[in-house]
Amino acid sequence: MRSAGRLRALVTGLLVMGGVPAVAETMVTSLSSHRLAITSNYTGAAIAVFGVIERDAQSISRASPYDIVVTVRGPRQTLVVREKEPAGFVWINQEQQLFPDAPAYLGVFATRPLDEITGEALQRRQRVGLTAIVNAPDFTTERGAADDAFRDALLRLKLRENLYVQEDRAVTFLTASLFRLSVPLPATAPPGNYDVDVRLFADTVVLSQTQTSFELVKTGFEQQVGEVARDWSALYGLATAGVALLFGWIASVIFRRD
Amino acid sequence: MQLYLPIAEMPVSVLLILGMGAAVGFISGLFGIGGGFLMTPLLIFLGIPPAVAVATQTAQIVASSTTSAMGALRRNALDLKLGSVLVAGGLVGSGLGVWFFAAARRAGQLDLVIVVSYVTLFTVVGSLMLKESIREFWSSRRGSPRPRRRGGDHAPYLGWPLRMRFPRSKLYASAIPILGLSLFVGFAGALLGIGGGFIMVPALLYLFRVPTAVVIGTSQFQILCTTLVALVLHAVANQAVDVVLAILLILGGVFGAQFGARAGRNLRAELFRFLLALLLLAVGVRFAVELVVRPTEPFSISIQETRV
Numbered sequence: 001m002r003s004a005g006r007l008r009a010l011v012t013g014l015l016v017m018g019g020v021p022a023v024a025e026t027m028v029t030s031l032s033s034h035r036l037a038i039t040s041n042y043t044g045a046a047i048a049v050f051g052v053i054e055r056d057a058q059s060i061s062r063a064s065p066y067d068i069v070v071t072v073r074g075p076r077q078t079l080v081v082r083e084k085e086p087a088g089f090v091w092i093n094q095e096q097q098l099f100p101d102a103p104a105y106l107g108v109f110a111t112r113p114l115d116e117i118t119g120e121a122l123q124r125r126q127r128v129g130l131t132a133i134v135n136a137p138d139f140t141t142e143r144g145a146a147d148d149a150f151r152d153a154l155l156r157l158k159l160r161e162n163l164y165v166q167e168d169r170a171v172t173f174l175t176a177s178l179f180r181l182s183v184p185l186p187a188t189a190p191p192g193n194y195d196v197d198v199r200l201f202a203d204t205v206v207l208s209q210t211q212t213s214f215e216l217v218k219t220g221f222e223q224q225v226g227e228v229a230r231d232w233s234a235l236y237g238l239a240t241a242g243v244a245l246l247f248g249w250i251a252s253v254i255f256r257r258d
Numbered sequence: 259m260q261l262y263l264p265i266a267e268m269p270v271s272v273l274l275i276l277g278m279g280a281a282v283g284f285i286s287g288l289f290g291i292g293g294g295f296l297m298t299p300l301l302i303f304l305g306i307p308p309a310v311a312v313a314t315q316t317a318q319i320v321a322s323s324t325t326s327a328m329g330a331l332r333r334n335a336l337d338l339k340l341g342s343v344l345v346a347g348g349l350v351g352s353g354l355g356v357w358f359f360a361a362a363r364r365a366g367q368l369d370l371v372i373v374v375s376y377v378t379l380f381t382v383v384g385s386l387m388l389k390e391s392i393r394e395f396w397s398s399r400r401g402s403p404r405p406r407r408r409g410g411d412h413a414p415y416l417g418w419p420l421r422m423r424f425p426r427s428k429l430y431a432s433a434i435p436i437l438g439l440s441l442f443v444g445f446a447g448a449l450l451g452i453g454g455g456f457i458m459v460p461a462l463l464y465l466f467r468v469p470t471a472v473v474i475g476t477s478q479f480q481i482l483c484t485t486l487v488a489l490v491l492h493a494v495a496n497q498a499v500d501v502v503l504a505i506l507l508i509l510g511g512v513f514g515a516q517f518g519a520r521a522g523r524n525l526r527a528e529l530f531r532f533l534l535a536l537l538l539l540a541v542g543v544r545f546a547v548e549l550v551v552r553p554t555e556p557f558s559i560s561i562q563e564t565r566v
Contacts, residue, residue, distance in 0.1 A: 041261070084556040090549045153559075154559060158559070187262075245320060248328070251512035252324065
């Protein structure tokens, strides 16, 4: 199997590289790919995250087990959440809240439920988990308690679209120090840069953290269409109009009754 | 079979889009309208970004109205002179509509403007037409057909200055109300992202008494010209035209439109107007319900364009 072979190569690679013994535990992580291609039959993808925890000889073995929390953040968007309220007898958008730097995709994957891994205060401070990220003070402008309903709505709507996901037992340990995770990317997750943040927890504290990223890109025909539509927009519009006129004309010839 | 759309940036089911194109094309061919007011909500429901949905379905309207207009031209059911006057007024109206669109968006009430316009236009036009067809139906049942049009029996606005002769439409009328109508249709069309055929068709039928056969051909010609301009403007200004989605919609649409047009020719004129009235009323009521009923989810997310 391809992934098994890749895994073996990765593990050997990690062992050869050796650790940098600055702290007791270090972690080395890698992705199955750094570039995911969107082709015409793209219906979503999965990307594998691998990691190895290394402990230097001096450090004592821990009583509590290791835990991993992986956070994947998609390309940033400026989102507006609006709330409909009754005005007279009609419902219209009234209040709105701006989220200037919200990730289009947000996935949180862990070895266990987050509350078992660390405390609530630390989750909030370290931005661990969907709730903590969405409720972080810098996620949107604070307006006393007024912004809370909008944060909840953003999370609820994004969860419903499967663009924000949290899975408590998605990360699995293959050996005591080797872990693996498969990140499911829905087809609606937009192209762009995805940051992968991996944190190692033990005894409720973060021992080590690594950051890496992958890119979701359109290739071939999809990429060319996107580029022409952006850089040659007038030509693209005229060409599309030409195609439409041509199809319409052909149809009128084909279906001619006489 | 799934196919990835390069501009909408999501995959769609090819068969579903072809089927939707055919269904909307059938209605469009049957009534001589663009069908944009049906297609846009369907595409948005599939999860296609609203800007892409509005921009791309103009390509389908271009294709289907080309087919209809060419067919009408062959059957001599297209008044090019009347059509040109309508296009002239329509383009000015579109410009005003685009400007008003931007102003309403700056004021943050674009959604409201759009929904209220939909409700007003569709229910008013729909119920006027329904009333007319019911009256027509009753008078034919009682065996007393309505008096035929007599010479000199005109609405006063037809006699305003700048009178023009449109022989194909059996119309001799002032250009002012005709330009006014097309200005209004162009304005509403640009504001709501629709061709405006559903206003144009009943207006030509009832206000100007143009023969039914000519109305459809001429309205399709006017729709063709305005949506061609709209398509290119959308491609340049919003870069939201998805050529793959457009081709799928066109392929489904041209077949649907053919069968629709054929069915339309076998339809009695009174039944035709009655069905169109019902369709418009149904759409109007649907939007009214959305406006009045407590929404299950009061919140909504939209991506703000941060283009520089």
